[in-house]
Amino acid sequence: MTSSPYFAPVNNSISTFKDNIFEGKVLFCTGGGSGICKGMTESIMRHGANAVIIGRKFDRLTEASRELSERTGRTCIPIQADVRQPQTLQAAAERTMEYFGRIDFVICGAAGNFMSPISGLSENAFKTVIEIDTLGTYNTVKATIPHVRATKGAYVHVSATLHYRGTPYQVHVSAAKAGVDAISNVVAVEEGPHGVRSNVLAPGFTSGTEGMRVMSGNKTNKTEGFSNPLGRFTEIHDVANVAVFLFSPAACYITGQVLPVDGGAEHLRGDFFPYPSSVVDPSSVRKLLKGKM
Numbered sequence: 694m695t696s697s698p699y700f701a702p703v704n705n706s707i708s709t710f711k712d713n714i715f716e717g718k719v720l721f722c723t724g725g726g727s728g729i730c731k732g733m734t735e736s737i738m739r740h741g742a743n744a745v746i747i748g749r750k751f752d753r754l755t756e757a758s759r760e761l762s763e764r765t766g767r768t769c770i771p772i773q774a775d776v777r778q779p780q781t782l783q784a785a786a787e788r789t790m791e792y793f794g795r796i797d798f799v800i801c802g803a804a805g806n807f808m809s810p811i812s813g814l815s816e817n818a819f820k821t822v823i824e825i826d827t828l829g830t831y832n833t834v835k836a837t838i839p840h841v842r843a844t845k846g847a848y849v850h851v852s853a854t855l856h857y858r859g860t861p862y863q864v865h866v867s868a869a870k871a872g873v874d875a876i877s878n879v880v881a882v883e884e885g886p887h888g889v890r891s892n893v894l895a896p897g898f899t900s901g902t903e904g905m906r907v908m909s910g911n912k913t914n915k916t917e918g919f920s921n922p923l924g925r926f927t928e929i930h931d932v933a934n935v936a937v938f939l940f941s942p943a944a945c946y947i948t949g950q951v952l953p954v955d956g957g958a959e960h961l962r963g964d965f966f967p968y969p970s971s972v973v974d975p976s977s978v979r980k981l982l983k984g985k986m
């Protein structure tokens with residue numbers, strides 16, 4: 694199989710945006726103790742914001758907040774909360790207000806995932822993922838909305854692209870993320886007149902994350918058995934850059950949108966033609982083509 698001759702570069706948003714665009718701002722991030730959400734928090738802090746990261750495992754959160762503060766020179770505090778319990782999120786929002794006095798940006802990123810066919814998935818397992826991803830997003834929005842209104846801030850909801858088609862063994866996550874997308878649209882419409890924006894960021898299969906580990910059986914090779922238009926898996930930096938953009942003044946007229954960060958994978962119909970060999974070398978499908986090559 695011909696592999697892609699092109700691999701998109703991995704850029705750091707610091708080279709694109711001014712490093713102080715979020716000076717004085719405060720980020721509230723569920724799921725910020727690990728993976729993609731930790732990476733987004735780091736990028737937003739590198740542009741001047743302070744942050745609160747939320748999760749259940751306090752030791753991991755404490756270690757992550759220490760690392761994030763050290764790497765960025767800003768302040769990150771860990772707050773233990775379970776997004777399924779509205780009162781723990783209310784307490785986290787109040788603690789953020791006591792500590793920093795404001796909340797400008799919210800990332801709803803806490804999520805659970807595992808692979809299972811419907812035939813083997815219990816009602817409880819399905820419900821747990823809905824409770825973390827969908828209800829957790831709703832609870833996070835409820836706990837933070839008065840504060841985000843006060844700063845005319847913005848939400849970024851972390852979804853996925855799985856539910857655009859029927860992804861096997863992902864019925865629970867697909868249903869949960871469809872709900873997340875719907876919540877974001879309603880927040881955009883209800884809160885827009887109060888100066889609040891809400892968008893969805895949908896990462897593709899992201900290297901070096903728990904999601905990648907669960908869905909690929911620990912595969913880390915960036916090209917093996919995989920192709921998309923930009924030639925590689927999503928990197929945490931790619932998602933973090935888009936979060937910086939969505940919170941930045943450059944996105945002040947963007948709300949109610951879903952932005953996949955998947956290198957164009959969602960548009961690929963590789964089942965019709967071998968990909969990318971058919972576009973890299975059209976002569977390989979010469980018999981099928983009418984026009985000039």
Ligand SMILES: NC(=O)c1ccc[n+]([C@@H]2O[C@H](COP(=O)([O-])OP(=O)(O)OC[C@H]3O[C@@H](n4cnc5c(N)ncnc54)[C@H](OP(=O)(O)O)[C@@H]3O)[C@@H](O)[C@H]2O)c1
Binds near residue numbers: 730750
């Ligand atoms: N990785 C991918 O390829 C991929 C692709 C598409 C979308 N996504 C989305 O991107 C986000 C991050 O994924 P990731 O792969 O980086 O996974 P991850 O490292 O496992 O991040 C999930 C985070 O959510 C927290 N969390 C889980 N349940 C929680 C609860 N009940 N209350 C509070 N926090 C909770 C976890 O912390 P605790 O365990 O400490 O609670 C963890 O920090 C998720 O929304 C995921 O659906 C990932």
